[in-house]
Amino acid sequence: MKLHEVRKQISTPLGAPAFPVGPYYFHNREYLNILYRTDMEALRRVVPEPLEIDEPLVKFEIMNMGDVTGLGTYIEAGQLIPVSFNGEKGEYQHAMYLNSHPAIAAGRELSAYPKKLGSPQLYIDSDTLVGTLDYGSLRVAVATMGYKHQALDPEQARQEICQPTFMLKIVPKYDGTQKVCRLVRTQIKNVTIHGAWTAPARLQLFAHALAPLSDLPVLEVVSASHIVTDLELSMPDVVYDYLAEH
Structure with missing residues (x-):
């Protein structure tokens, strides 16, 4: 392979890259979101400055990616924390667990998504929407929500999906020190809402050393949403460089 050909590559191995070139379009992406109240001190231990915490809230989400160009199908779960940066409100992506190596590699290498291997599921059990997350052979999260009890305003659903x-x-x-350490910002803008609902919901988190979701304990469920969308991911922008002099 010639030098100019090597320079065009975006991932290894050269003969069969871990993921294809985007952009990535998501068709009928299905969300189960549960916003809950947690312990403020626990949040302060994991949210990096210069992000600011306004309220002790966490969003647990499970997403069923049934049709993604270039990446196929997979399921993802994780925690987001409502924050603000320079007066702009958004969410800090704390942790993500999913069952697709190409999606893990693309998310970590092309962007900054904190993705790890896990086994989430999202399915309907009688009249209940159920989301689970296993890490290895152990269960670390169970989310339940009534199935399509009340319609949610599409604009409210759009705002929830499109937060920064x-x-x-x-x-x-190679010596283990940091070469890059940056805070980046991304925002989904191109979204079509196919349906959105709310209903009663509950969330259980179980302790695990390497998937420590329960370190942000569930004190009270605030709200829940079930949303089906089409969307395209946007590339991130750097908003703060930790290695630069400030």
Whole structure:
């Protein structure tokens, strides 16, 4: 392979890259979102400055990606924390667990999504929408919500999906020190809402050393939503460089 050909590659191995070039379009992406109240001190231990915490809230989400160009089908779960940065309200992407290596590699290498391997599920059990997350052979989360009890305003659903998202991009040098350490911002803008609902919901989190979702304990469920969309992901912008002099 010639030098100019190597320079065009975006991932290894060269003969069969871990993921294809985007953009990535999501068709009928299905969300189960549960917003809950947690312990403020627990949040302060995991949210990096200069992000600011306004309220002790966390959003647990499970997303069923049934049709993604270039990536196929997979399911993802994680936690987002409502924050603000320079007066702009958004969400800090704290942790993500999913069952697709191409999606993990693309999310970590092309962007800054904090993705790890896990086994989420999203399905209907009688009259209940159920989301679960296993890490290895152990269950670490169970979310339940009434199935399509009340319609949710599509504009409210759009605002929920399209909030600015902040993430940490960390790339180490070969000696283990940081080569890149940046706070980045992304925002979904191109969204079509196919349906949105709300209903009573509950969430259980179970302790695990390597999937510590329960470190942000559930004190009270505030709201829940079930949303089906088409959308396209946007590339992130750097908003803060931790290695630069400030």
